[in-house]
Amino acid sequence: MAIYTVFGNPIAHSLSPQIHQAFAQQSGVELNYTRSLTSQARFRRAVAEFFRHGGAGANVTVPFKQQAFELVTYVTARAQQAGAVNTLVPLGYGQLLGDNTDGIGLVRDLQRNLGQTLAHRDVVILGAGGAARGIIAPLLEQEPSSLIIANRTEEKAQILVEQFANSKLQACRFYELAIPTGAIVINATSASLAGEKLPVAPTELAHATCAYDMVYGAQPTVFMQQAQQAGVSVMNDGLGMLVEQAGAAFQMWHEGAELDTQKVIQEIRERLVG
Template sequence: MAFFTVFGNPVAHSLSPQIHDAFAAQHGLGIRYLPSLTSAGQFRRAVSDFFYCGGAGANVTVPFKESAYELVTHLTTRAAKARAVNTLIPLGFGQLLGDNTDGIGLITDLRVNCHQQLNQRAVVLLGAGGAARGALHALLEQPVASITVVNRTIARAEELAQDSQDSRVTACAFDALAITSGALVINATSISLTDKSGTASLPIATAELAKATCAYDMMYGAEPTVFMQQARSAGVTNVFDGLGMLVEQAAVAFKIWHDVQQLNTPQVIASLREKLKCK
């Protein structure tokens, strides 16, 4: 039986074991996928021990994606651009390939599950951290018209825009944000994770947010996230969370590890959605 894990802290809440078990059931594969709680000081050792003991593959979640980027011996192009790794593939002889499937998971969810058109679409990307970086480079591979990176600290947004080396990307602060009518707004900030009260909101003028036709939060939960609630209050008609992104990025990793081509991701998304509602 092949062994897999996800490294994180915290990690007990991770849906990755359920997702990969569901994919394995679709193909009649016997796998064992368990979460691995570790720390910043022990992360490198934990990864080394896992693969030394025969681990067949691993995922990496917060806060270790940047650490995994520094750890691996080889990188895929998309991981190199994102400067973060969420999927580890053993190559033998102590070598590890690092991949980042978050970006492609986001694009697949937007296009396939959320039915969003990206061709010549104006995109507003909220945040300038690791999640935003991974999303930005994936979006730039699509024929979007423009991407505005918005952040509380304008310098970080400007750094990300400049680093993209793409004329379609600009940066601005929240108080200077002017949203193009029909835009897609993606939340890559941590507000939906850090605000447990559900009362906070991003400093976006309601009139500006109302110009968007789709709001997407890369986070997810049993209830609509803070950003989703803010978007709905502004009158945005299409509002989605990131559960589909989570499943779609996992599907890419699963296909790499198991060399399979087809997975029924909508079935897994629907099943997880029901389980979240029952909690």
């Protein structure tokens, strides 16, 4: 039986084993998907040992995505752009391919599951850290009208604008943010995990028609509550993104697998809420 794992710290509450087991059942695949708690000091060794003992594939979560990028032999174009890796594919002879499926997971959730159009649409990303960097290129591929990156400090957002060098990108501070009417606003910060509100004016947030928090939980996130209070009509957390990025990884390991991700999202949501 093929063995897969997810490396992280913390890792005890990772939903990856349940998600991949659900995909395996849909695909008629037998696998054992485990959780691997490690540290930044031991990460490289842990990955090497896992694949040396026959590991068939692995996912990587915080805080190891940048380290994974540094240790792989090859990277996909989207991982190169993100500067981070969340999926490891063994190529034999100790070589690894690194991919980043976070951005495509977000895009698929917005388009397939939430019915949101990205082409010719204004998109706002709140935050300029690693999570934001991982979703910029896949969002730009959908040809939005504009992509605004808002952050506490404009300098950090401007670095991303310069890195991706696309005329549709703009950078600003939170308090300067002017949200275009009808925009999709994506929270790529960890503020909701800390129970913190983002310093975005309710009058500006009210211009959005969709508010998306990359954080997820059993209850609506703090950012979703902010959006609701501002009058935004559509709000979602990042559970769908989690399932969709896992689905993209699963299909890398099992070429041709057809997955019903919406069914898995519903199953995981019921477990979280129940």
